[in-house]
């Protein structure tokens with residue numbers, strides 16, 4: 001353009017214009033080519049991103065992103081037509097065993113499990129069914145037209161197929177799954193509603209340890225109650241209320257009896273210990289057991305101030321018992337996983353012991369298998385620090401988690417407690433008897449004290465005794481008791497010449 005104006009005459013201007021414009025046109029062409037290349041690059045990048053967003057690399061299955069799109073389309077299509085059969089939406093969650101494998105073994109093992117799970121699910125689907133891999137340990141299925149009995153049959157084959165062991169380079173793991181189901185349109189017409197309701201059903205299946213749960217409106221009510229409870233636990237433990245924590249929380253004590261002889265209905269008692277079990281005196285709901293609020297306290301992190309309070313409480317209580325002359329009485333305190341792994345857990349216990357002048361040899365901390373075996377190396381280090389305080393260490397609910405025998409003997413343990421699940425039906429269930437017998441042998445082999453929890457019936461006590469177990473805790477002996485009732489129980493046994501008759 002500058003050349004054209006400067007030329008002054010047409011012909012010349014044309015020539016001049018031609019020569020002067022060609023670099024300009026060339027640069028415009030270059031620019032267009034550049035733009036086109038950039039466009040293509042962006043389109044490829046978008047396609048690549050879309051592919052990444054659409055496909056889960058470990059399983060090659062469509063992702064949550066695709067699920068949302070396809071679900072929306074399906075709902076639109078079904079809402080327009082008159083196919084009233086609708087569909088079922090299933091959320092399948094892999095159990096704790098998967099998380100433990102992911103944290104403790106090579107990533108190739110967990111990837112293999114995910115891949116196999118995807119294949120196993122796909123193998124069960126009909127031509128109109130869809131499966132998505134939506135989170136690390138979660139799959140979502142859409143089954144058009146499958147409900148009621150037909151769905152029941154599908155769910156049974158799904159859980160059987162998915163719980164078959166995964167075998168990979170010498171490792172053999174079986175993973176339980178929990179599935180939540182919601183029906184479209186019965187349980188929600190909107191995409192978000194049906195996903196939310198299937199999710200609630202899946203949460204309920206996990207909590208109840210069921211392989212599947214169908215959504216029902218009462219489940220929503222329970223979620224609301226849970227949130228209310230969560231809010232009230234926050235109010236009870238948040239800092240302004242901390243000084244008055246003892247107004248709302250109390251400790252109960254359940255006897256653990258160690259016996260040297262058993263005849264008729266009488267146990268000769270060697271020693272009595274106590275396990276401290278927390279209770280919440282809820283302002284409106286009455287006395288609540290720990291299973292209703294400990295998981296909430298864990299989730300919110302409030303277990304840390306609550307746990308600190310209860311450690312001080314228990315240490316003070318034991319020191320007071322020792323001062324009263326109950327020198328032989330030992331006490332166990334439960335530490336939750338989060339509390340055990342918290343930075344100052346050992347310091348809290350050490351300072352509580354120092355402040356009370358307690359003999360630490362009479363204090364035991366109870367830890368669940370999940371606290372220990374999730375990260376065995378880290379757990380071993382913390383355990384050494386606890387152990388150096390002089391307290392004893394017990395593994396609670398033994399047999400339900402994923403103890404690895406190779407780690408068991410490397411931990412500085414003193415006691416294992418057999419979970420009450422194995423004790424409940426000991427006389428009726430052969431498999432439970434086999435497990436308990438091997439736990440007795442493990443404890444003996446490793447020189448550990450063994451306690452059977454949940455001893456409710458004489459039949460269970462008979463079997464446990466014959467197997468060689470000598471430590472018992474359960475309703476047959478006593479329920480968890482307020483402190484003064486616990487000492488009365490202890491005094492009664494002493495008054496009878498250290499025998500307990502039921």
Ligand code: C2E
Pocket residue numbers: 254276277278289290291294310334335336366396397420453454455456473474475476480
């Ligand atoms: P746990 O440590 O395994 O405690 C034993 C549970 O079994 C107690 O339930 C006890 O009441 C119950 N139990 C004992 N004998 C029998 C029996 O013969 N039959 C039946 N059906 N149940 C029996 P509780 O008090 O509800 O405590 C449940 C769990 O909550 C405890 O299991 C423990 O894991 C946790 N917990 C309790 N107190 C505390 C605490 O102070 N801190 C932490 N972190 N967790 C606690």
Ligand code: MG
Pocket residue numbers: 275334366396
């Ligand atoms: Mg316990």
Ligand code: MG
Pocket residue numbers: 396397417419420453
């Ligand atoms: Mg237990």
